[in-house]
Amino acid sequence: GATSAAADGGTAGADGAVLPPGTGPDDTAGTARNDAPVAPPGDGAADDGDDRKMPAAEDGGPAPRPPPDAAGGGGRGPRPNPRYDSVRHAIVTNDGARANMIRLVGLKSLFSRQLPKMPKEYIARLVFDRRHKSLAILSADPSKRETDEEIIGGICYRAYPEMRFGEIAFCAVNASQQVKGYGTKLMNLLKMHAVGEGIEYFITYADNYAIGYFKKQGFTKSLQMHKSRYHGYIKDYDGGTVMECYIHPSIDYLRIPEVVAAQREFILQRIRHLSKSDKVKYPALPAGFADRHVSGRNRDVARALAIPGVIEAGWTHRDLLASTRRAKDADQRKSALRAELLAIVSKVSEQQFAWCFRDPVDTDEVADYLDVISDPIDLKTMERRIRRGDWYKSKQMLHVDMVRMVENCKTYNDRGNSYYDHAVSLEKFLPTIFPKRMTEG
Incomplete structure (x- = not known):
């Protein structure tokens, strides 16, 4: 059935x-x-x-x-x-x-x-x-x-x-x-x-x-x-x-x-038995190798140094290399945060008590919702903000929105209402996916 x-x-x-x-x-x-x-x-x-x-x-x-x-x-x-x-x-x-x-x-x-x-x-x-x-x-x-x-x-x-x-x-x-x-x-x-x-x-x-x-x-x-x-x-x-x-x-x-x-450990043991990567050793690279080797990231630096006036302005190979590295590291941190936040939203959305948080409230159906809740939030809106890339700067900001979503639900629904109960379930679930320091107090 x-x-x-x-x-x-x-x-x-x-x-x-x-x-x-x-x-x-x-x-x-x-x-x-x-x-x-x-x-x-x-x-x-x-x-x-x-x-x-x-x-x-x-x-x-x-x-x-x-x-x-x-x-x-x-x-x-x-x-x-x-x-x-x-x-x-x-x-x-x-x-x-x-x-x-x-x-x-x-x-x-x-x-x-x-x-x-x-x-x-x-x-x-x-x-x-x-x-x-x-x-x-x-x-x-x-x-x-x-x-x-x-x-x-x-x-x-x-x-x-x-x-x-x-x-x-x-x-x-x-x-x-x-x-x-x-x-x-x-x-x-x-x-x-x-x-x-x-x-x-x-x-x-x-x-x-x-x-x-x-x-x-x-x-x-x-x-x-x-x-x-x-x-x-x-x-x-x-x-x-x-x-x-x-x-x-x-x-x-x-x-x-x-x-x-056990299956994973067996596969890893077989890989260790067959692999020689841990037995092959190479001599250390000579000093200054990275500066002399024009490839990949160094190629971009070499092109920048070839621009008239760059060297005269005091820029060195090492300065430009460090600058591009910082920019790349910043991009990597941003991408890592985006992936982590999307994973958190996905994990919350997978919980079956979260079905009613996945989409915005239909204000045509719940006409007085915006009269009670001045700052609505839902999982779909959070995901859209994460993918846009310029809203959340940290996990703490996402946690604030999650808590606000719980409080909105508890505010609109009376205690004992099933929606209220699911908000309580979500509230109990948040400490399992956010650091303890964010959920205390």
């Missing part, structure tokens, strides 16, 4: 923030509202899909299921991992057990709260549907056991065992627990569970605000799965983007940073 995700935000590859929005104007803090409709996640073949026959592999059906020990798949559970062992999680189904029923109610409340554009009755129908499962991250606080507050985040999905794929319906993390990496942990735990279930692909319909989150979790808009394999099992929606993720049976999704680091 069409997925509107609201999971935790952060940086990719470092167990950091992943906050897929998908939230509507009633649950997000920001500078502009967006009331575009979001299609509800479908239950696919909830009524008639179970009677379908699986097409042959040559007709676009799934490949034959590998044996249980093939490539580390077939029921392989997560290996011990300090970063995940402390995370309480559970697969929750409507099996009638008291603990599961309480958790299903908590998941329904979470999805309804974080995804306000989804009809509550529809959320309840899918969450309590016996063909759907949910992976929930649970609070370690004993006082929250058997309450709604025990649920930190969850993903509701339906597996189609014959077709070896699963459809993600809902994905959300409690607003009070966002920017802590739970969005990434949630998806990685689901992928490891999927390996044990024999799921080869996850597919979902993502709204515009959830696409960034799913991209970070390995989903792509370029589908490898043949359409005949999932067509008729899930519903097509206007306004949503279908995305899929291949679940590789031999990848330990709980140890991706360690695996990448």
